[in-house]
Amino acid sequence: MSESTDPASPAGRIAAGYAFTGPALDLGALLWDGACRPDLQIRIPLSMLSRHGLVAGATGTGKTKTLQLVAEQLSANGVPVFLADIKGDVSGISAPGVANEKVTGRAADVAQEWEATGFPCEFYALGGIGTGIPVRATVTGFGPVLMSKVLQLNQTQEQSLGLIFHYADSKGLELIDLKDLRAVVAFLVSDQGKAELKGIGGLSTVTAGVILRALTAFEQQGAGEFFGEPEFDTSEFLRTSADGRGVVSVLELPAVQDKPQLFSTFLMWLLADLYADLPEVGDVEQPKLVFFFDEAHLLFNGASKAFLESITQTVRLIRSKAIGIFFVTQTPKDVPADVLAQLGNRVQHALRAFTPDDAKALKATVKTFPNSPYDLEELLTGLGTGEAVVTVLSENGAPTPVAATRLRAPQSRMGPVEPAALEQAVKSSPLYSRYAEAVDRESAYEKISAEQAAAEAQAEAAAAAAAAEKQAKEQAKEEQKTARGAPKPDPSLAEQVVGTGLFRSLARSVGTQLGREISRSLFGTAKRRR
Secondary structure (H helix, E strand, C coil): CCCCCCCCCHHHHHHHCCCCCCCEEEEEEEEECCEEEEEEEEEEEHHHHHHCEEEECCCCCCHHHHHHHHHHHHHHCCCCEEEEECCCCCHHHHCECCCCHHHHHHHHHCCCCCCCCCCCEEEEEECCCCCCEEECECHHHHCHHHHHHHHCCCHHHHHHHHHHHHHHHHCCCCCCCHHHHHHHHHHHCCCCCCCCCHHHCCCCHHHHHHHHHHHHHHHHCCHHHHECECCCCHHHHHCECCCCCECEEEEECHHHCCCHHHHHHHHHHHHHHHHHHCCCCCCCCCCCEEEEECCHHHHHCCCCHHHHHHHHHHHHHHHHHCEEEEEEECCHHHCCHHHHCCCCEEEECCCCCCCHHHHHHHHHHHHCCCCCCCCHHHHHHHCCCCEEEEECECCCCCECCCEEEEECCCCECCCCCCHHHHHHHHHCCCCHHHHCCCECCCCHHHHHHHHHHHHHHHHHHHHHHHHHHHHHHHHHHHHHHHHHCCCCCCCCHHHHHHCCHHHHHHHHHHHHHHHHHHHHHHHCCCCCCC
């Protein structure tokens, strides 16, 4: 019995730790004492992929190929996969690979039966920025809690945002995109709308100003494209193809590399939505979905405290939904410690130690591995491209021995597909007609704008009526004034006669005599005839 196969030898003990009885993914062959041992295979149990993982290593060491290798085998086992493609170089997973001397040589080294194979893929883009089926979310679907975290609001501001969402919901004001939210906030601090929230706490102009400024900054990160309709149904990521293989969903992100807040916003929404919708299942034979986030350092660099807390909590809890998450980055220190502690599976490619900082990072990385017979500091700086130090969780959840591994070659294309082929794949998808065209239906912005326009028109009409009434009164006064100041006309001959003193005296005399005669006649006191 050779040392490599002797169960009592170090190599034998390492290999024994990877002799699983259930379904497992093949990573490669053990490296021991400077040689590749194809008879000692290093694997990862399919049931443990929901325990999350990390693929790390310096640039050019083969991290993306490892991601591709694992994603292919997950798909082949009927597990849907989500790939966040920052650099745009994993779209080749949809096309068969090309055999060459390096591929066939690697396959022979690790006892791999290599066959060129493409895998079922869908390509997506955030809000349609770039090539892919647009992924959008509505503001209502995003919710006030997540929105507060994204906008980095404090507790008081978060509570106020909750009131804003509550008001919009109770009044039938649909919050679809960011202009809807902005319109409601502005309305609630306007003269017309400030009384609307008085009964439930109100909204201060200072808080409204903070929210509006945060929304403006958020839009500058490209978020305006992400919010809208039709809202994407995240269950689309859980599909399998007609032949039973898991669909690989590739999120094309090259066009938003300079918009990390947009990507982190999407990630928070996606994980929260899946967590809310999927039932608790506990430990299962295989995961329902596995995420791979390439270039994860871009995700965490400069991330807000709220985002880090959200990711940490989600990674900790989403395992019970049979969802696995793998971060792909350069060094473990790129991932926050609280997140790193939740990652049960490790594939560590070579690290460089060219600077004192590199050496410090190398020592810190070595300390994160279980004890092993390898000199890990020496090993990690001497690994070749496509080689890695592996430790995973066994079927009973215990860490496996540290194993230096020469990894298998992916069977799909190792590089991006042509732009024309990518465009054709997107437009031929059955999902394209469902999500491609943005819809801007009547929502809060349009309704509030219409109400304000009607109120303004009514105010203008009232002002016009008041002005007309005032003008009419002023005109009447002017006419009266003009009438009083006008010269009187010359009296007629009759008026002159009537106006004389003789005529007035005669009239009084006649009137007096006539009055007496009438009174006497009425009361029976008429003058007797003699």
